[in-house]
Amino acid sequence: MRQEFDGDADLYDRVVAAGNIQDDPPDGLIYHCAAVIGDKVRVHDVWRSQEDFDRFVQDRLGPAFEQVAPGRMGQGTPPETWELHNTIDGR
Numbered sequence: 001m002r003q004e005f006d007g008d009a010d011l012y013d014r015v016v017a018a019g020n021i022q023d024d025p026p027d028g029l030i031y032h033c034a035a036v037i038g039d040k041v042r043v044h045d046v047w048r049s050q051e052d053f054d055r056f057v058q059d060r061l062g063p064a065f066e067q068v069a070p071g072r073m074g075q076g077t078p079p080e081t082w083e084l085h086n087t088i089d090g091r
Helices: 009-018 050-068
Strands: 002-006 029-037 040-047
Touching: 009 029, 009 040, 009 050, 040 050
Parallel strands: none
Antiparallel strands: 002 040, 029 040
16 A cells, blocks of 8 residues: 655654554554655555555544644545565565
């Protein structure tokens, strides 16, 4: 999944904290990374399923956004999703 929204590192960090996402990763999340590029935050995730991602948005991300920045959820590019063919973990 790839998505971009208007914001900065502070907004991103506050949403992550409000949703307790760092300390309690959502079910089905395999990998997450985010970068601040100018006045945008770009997020790339790998999820076990579309259903896991949808549940996370409904149950945790949406409420966290609403707590931190009311009305800002959905003010970005729509999430782009696709099936992965392969991943390589370089650790």
